[in-house]
Amino acid sequence: MRFLSARPPVINIANGTFYRHHPNANSILPNPALFTNLNFTVPSTTEPPTHWYVVGPSLSGKTTFLQLLGGSHLCIPPNARSYPYLSTDAVPHRLRSPQKAIQYVGFNNDGFSSGVTTSAYLSARYESKREKTDFSLRDFLLGNTELNALKPSPEEELDPSLLDRVVRDLRLSQLLDLPVAFLSNGQGRRARIARALLTAPEVLLLDEPFMGLDPPTVAGLSPLLHGLASKANPRLVLSARPQDPIPDWITHLVYLRGNSQIAVMGEKQAVLDELRQYVQRVWNGTSKEDETLPVHNLVQMGRTLTIKGIHGEPLMGQEASRSDDASPVQNAGALRNIGEPVVEMKGCKVQYGGKIALGNWSQDANGNKQDGLVWTVRRGERWGVFGPNGSGKTTIVSLICSDHPQTYSLPIRLFGRSRLPEPGSGELPLTFWDIQSRIGHSSPEIHQHMPRSLTVRQVIENAWADTFRSKAKLDDPSKEKVEACLRWFEAELNPSYVRPSQPVSSEDLSADSKWADHYMFGELPFSAQRVALFLRAIIKQPDIVVLDEACSGMDDGVRNRCLLFLENGEGKTYAKHEDGSEMIVDSKASKAGTIKVGGLSDHQASSMF
Structure with a gap:
């Protein structure tokens, strides 16, 4: 009898700890360990099915986790991370390195990959196609996005049948001749996935692939991804927020703590059961809530995404309504003075x-x-x-x-x-x-054009600037507003924020906001970038606030804090019940009459898209 040797995994991490910078490097910024003593494997075989879904709240490190799978970030010890399957004869020569074999697709609005094509102004997407650099979707998919590009080698030439299948499955056929600048946000997401698939990688890392897509598109995209994963063509690792439904074909879950560490990992049902038991222990008073594992993020987790839509109840079923005590919409029925x-x-x-x-x-x-x-x-x-x-x-x-x-x-x-x-x-x-x-505006287009080299403080101060790169014109009250926002949202904006051992309200956070002068906008996680742009849109209290997908990419907790701030400014804050659930109370600033940033007034209009 002949025995076949087991195929080695594509990615294998054995007791590895990761850092953004070398742990011995001198830096004014904190450099905490990421995913300490991590053990994680992406198999090369299809049996048994192993489809991973990485779930965590905002700033928990979902993007970092996916990136380290592809070789980013420093691994200690270095040999703890390896890619044994890529050295076998089953892998084409062009895919022997992780940089080629493992493709990461994020949706952080960084444009369509070519440095010469990013427009300098928002209206460019609506103008007629005039420049040679305004390449079409077809060019983007074929990789024809560089001027005077070299002819691809025979090994790199695109398989026409693969192009036809990907374009058909992702419903891009009618869009091929459009300039990529004309694509909607949802169409652009599908285009990025298609481009990654056309490189025929061994592993595709999809960072929140369903974010911002309408339900019919999500319901159609999920089976396509399942088909790719089931054939290991390519192998997939997906990430999502806690409130996002879990595709029914997912077999394994990773749930992250709020400090870039693993909370629980394993087969899907076992992970959900363990998280459910944790929430029940906290609510029953038999266990204290872990500040790095907030209960309010967990109760809405667990619904299932099928080809027919979203089904099932969240992790805690009907009991999840207990988390609604902290709804940020407090005055939905209040009468307002409607003006001109x-x-x-x-x-x-x-x-x-x-x-x-x-x-x-x-x-x-x-x-x-x-x-x-x-x-x-x-x-x-x-x-x-x-x-x-x-x-x-x-x-x-x-x-x-x-x-x-x-x-x-x-x-x-x-x-x-x-x-x-x-x-x-x-x-x-x-x-x-x-x-x-006179308009406060946050949108994916603003996100795409905001310079990544601005500091966190400069992005918020940009509300008082004429262009993205011009100097903001600030008086003392404006500076106080910026400081108030940085203080209220430090936990959501500061990548090195360390949660205190005892819960505190936003107004009790450190008054030292020097961190906002050290971190660049491009260094922030996606959710934190969205928070910064949200604050930029509302801080000046403009005549009309226009929020286009402003909360997209945020978990429920961060989104609720933004909506609470939109409605009440510093006037309200969160406090916790003994069982860990949150409630909204008057802030110290409100009681003392020292509010620097208020909520939407009757003088302002708002539109959310």
Whole structure:
């Protein structure tokens, strides 16, 4: 009888500890150990099925975990991390190194990989295709994104049948001739996944692949990923937030603590059972809550994503409602003073070359049928705009913010005035800079264009600047607002933040904010970048706050803190019940009358997309 030797794993980590910098290096910034004594394996075989899902709250190290699988970050000892399968004859020569064989796909809005193609302004995505560097989706998928690129070797040439299959499965066929700048956020995510698949890697690391996608797209993407994983073509490792549903084909889970350490790891059901027991012990008072493993992040975990949608109850079932005591929306039914319009759209229809992208409908406006988008936003109103990927939400945002070139020719009034001179009015139209100074805006487009070299403090102060790189014009009250925001959100913004042994409220955190001058925006985890941009949008208390997917990528806890701050500013804070659940209470600043940053006022309007 002939016995076949077991194939070695693709990735093998045996008792390894990781660091961002060498532990003996002198640095003014903390350098804590990451994932101490980690043991983790990605097998090369398909039997038994082993499909990993890395779950954790914001700033828990999900991205770091995926990156270290691909060879990033310093491993101690160095030989604790290895890639034995890549040295076998089963792997093509071009994939013998981890840098080639293991592809990471994140969705942190860093653009489409070529340094010459990133536009310098938001309106570029809506202009006609003029520059040679405005490559199409087809070029992006084929890798034709460099000027004077070298001809690929025969080994690197793309398999046409693979291209056809990937484009069809990811529903990109109708988009191939569009410039990548024209793609919606959801379409762009699918394009990045497609590009990674076309390199035929051994392992594909997908960092929150379902984030920001509408339910139909998610339901269609999950089976595609399952098909790839089941054939090990390529092997997949996915990450997600605790509140995200778990695909039904996932077999193994890693749940991370809030300090880049493993809380529990193993087969899916065993991990869920252990987390459920932990929450029950805390709620029953038989166990003290671990500050690095917050209960409120766990109770919404455990729903299942199937081809027919999301099913099942969260980890704690009906008991999960206990976490709703800390809902950030406190005054949903409160009466507000509704003022004059800040945005008026009276039949807007956006079209490109005869194809209507927004406004291909008729609305009832004061008893009359009117073509196009009819919409008025007044001071004091709070709007929510919903729709699937590609439905035009981002286009509406561009009209409000006057980034879209067609704003000048459409029936739009911003702050009571048109973008073009009105005969007989005696008023000059508002300039682009006038409009921008009165709008607080956070969106994936802002995220993409925000310079990664700015410090955390500079990103927030940028609310008072004319452009992304110009110097902010701050007075003393503005500086106090920035300090207040850095203090309130230190736990969400400071990568080296160490949670105290005893729970404290946001207002009791250290007044020393020097860390915000040392960390660059590009060094922050994705969730922290979103928090910084959220604060940039609201801190100046503009006439209208426009939040386009502003909380995307945040876990429930961080999102709730942002919404609480949006509504109440420093006036409210979180406190904990004895069982670990949170409640909202008046802050010390509110009681002392020292609030520097308040919530949305009746003078302001807001729109969330």
